[in-house]
Amino acid sequence: MEKEFMDNMMEILENDEITLDDEFRNLEEWDSLSYLSTIAMIDDEHELVIPREDFSNLKTLRDILKYIKKDKEKNK
Amino acid sequence: MALLTYRNIGITGIAAAVPENKIINAEFTEFFTPKEVKSVSRMTGIKERRVASDDMCASDLCYAAAEKLFTEMNINREEIDILIFISQTPDYRMPATGIILQSRLGLPKTTGAFDINLGCSGYSYGLALAYGYAAQENIRKVLLLNGETRTKVYSFKDKSTGLLFGDGGCASIIEKISDENPSFFSLNSDGARSDLIKIKAGGYRYPSSLESLEKKTYEDSSIRNDEQGVMDGAGIFDFTIQEIPEDIKRIFEFSGESQDNIDFYLMHQANKFITDHIAKKMKIPKDRVPYSIQKFGNTSSVSIPLTIVSELRNELSSTTKRVFMTGFGVGLSWACAITSISNCVIPELVEI
Numbered sequence: 001m002e003k004e005f006m007d008n009m010m011e012i013l014e015n016d017e018i019t020l021d022d023e024f025r026n027l028e029e030w031d032s033l034s035y036l037s038t039i040a041m042i043d044d045e046h047e048l049v050i051p052r053e054d055f056s057n058l059k060t061l062r063d064i065l066k067y068i069k070k071d072k073e074k075n076k
Numbered sequence: 077m078a079l080l081t082y083r084n085i086g087i088t089g090i091a092a093a094v095p096e097n098k099i100i101n102a103e104f105t106e107f108f109t110p111k112e113v114k115s116v117s118r119m120t121g122i123k124e125r126r127v128a129s130d131d132m133c134a135s136d137l138c139y140a141a142a143e144k145l146f147t148e149m150n151i152n153r154e155e156i157d158i159l160i161f162i163s164q165t166p167d168y169r170m171p172a173t174g175i176i177l178q179s180r181l182g183l184p185k186t187t188g189a190f191d192i193n194l195g196c197s198g199y200s201y202g203l204a205l206a207y208g209y210a211a212q213e214n215i216r217k218v219l220l221l222n223g224e225t226r227t228k229v230y231s232f233k234d235k236s237t238g239l240l241f242g243d244g245g246c247a248s249i250i251e252k253i254s255d256e257n258p259s260f261f262s263l264n265s266d267g268a269r270s271d272l273i274k275i276k277a278g279g280y281r282y283p284s285s286l287e288s289l290e291k292k293t294y295e296d297s298s299i300r301n302d303e304q305g306v307m308d309g310a311g312i313f314d315f316t317i318q319e320i321p322e323d324i325k326r327i328f329e330f331s332g333e334s335q336d337n338i339d340f341y342l343m344h345q346a347n348k349f350i351t352d353h354i355a356k357k358m359k360i361p362k363d364r365v366p367y368s369i370q371k372f373g374n375t376s377s378v379s380i381p382l383t384i385v386s387e388l389r390n391e392l393s394s395t396t397k398r399v400f401m402t403g404f405g406v407g408l409s410w411a412c413a414i415t416s417i418s419n420c421v422i423p424e425l426v427e428i
Contacts, residue, residue, distance in 0.1 A: 031115055032115070032119070032309065032310070033115055033118065033119040033349070035310065036119065036313055036349055036350070037349075039313065039314075039317070040317070040349070040353045043317060043353070043357065044353075044356065044357070049314065049317055049318050051314060052310050052311060052314050
């Protein structure tokens with residue numbers, strides 16, 4: 001899941017040098033389109049729409065991944 | 077739940093009018109950087125939009141569309157028993173613009189006329205209402221007018237909205253027809269999220285004042301006053317991708333109809349990224365989702381009939397097609413519809 005997620009994020013941000021610990025909002029490529037693309041990608045891959053209030057608390061790409069994993073465990 | 081069914085009612089004519097005056101987004105760089113313009117165009121699909129002149133109102137666009145439709149359908153104006161004008165950019169705060177249009181269009185005094193204050197959901201909502209009137213024994217024709225001059229609502233110097241909106245007006249005739257398939261509607265609302273798209277001042281809660289007209293500069297460098305619209309784009313995105321797929325499921329379950337049966341999915345033209353995502357999520361084939369957003373931007377409740385006139389004129393004027401529609405936005409308000417459009421009179425787009 002981690003690799004898929006990072007592959008998708010690299011595609012969205014058009015940058016293959018990003019790492020899980022990057023604070024995505026500080027990346028030069030991050031804009032409103034990448035926000036929509038990230039939320040849409042997670043909805044596509046995991047049938048999960050992360051509410052905006054929750055998303056605003058996520059800082060790094062690892063935080064997003066943790067959030068997805070937590071949601072999966074909750075729905076097991 | 078507001079789930080409705082009507083039998084043997086349909087749309088027999090649709091006309092649209094837009095201002096001649098165009099804004100080409102790629103050239104709209106006085107306040108936006110070329111990079112911002114490119115990014116917004118890429119995401120929303122909006123390349124151009126039409127802008128009404130200072131003295132042109134939503135009602136003028138609807139009037140032009142209705143006159144064109146009356147001529148092409150050879151309509152006896154005495155037969156228009158109901159006129160519904162749906163807009164959030166009326167001529168006056170009172171009286172209702174629909175009543176003024178009754179007279180301008182030469183309709184009889186026996187026509188019932190009124191306004192409905194709805195935005196992007198206004199075509200599906202308006203059809204649900206129009207079908208209800210048309211089902212009445214004594215009602216011959218219902219004239220549904222959707223008109224907006226949204227470019228006058230928002231500040232052109234607002235980062236969230238300055239590149240998105242366009243103006244237009246549409247006229248539709250709804251009446252009794254023979255159709256073996258019923259029409260279905262699902263209507264929804266969520267006032268808890270009314271702040272997501274709003275004009276705060278100028279009504280009676282926050283009356284117009286010197287302060288409400290004062291231009292303020294915001295953190296993102298947007299400039300607007302309190303009598304101009306605000307939109308929380310990310311909040312609307314959340315709402316749309318959660319609620320619209322659910323409502324699509326709800327109406328198809330209610331109708332018992334298969335999604336495959338639908339020839340065209342007419343989505344409110346707000347943001348191509350969002351509607352592409354919804355279509356993908358609902359497994360709707362791309363070639364069944366027409367777009368006109370690239371030419372006209374977001375025209376609120378006008379966007380669905382405008383897409384029909386601009387993109388589906390040939391398909392819907394000579395054959396019978398089953399169509400799905402969904403409108404969503406300010407309110408929050410959203411509605412879906414499933415209906416047939418058959419041998420519909422669709423004149424060429426009017427430009428004024």
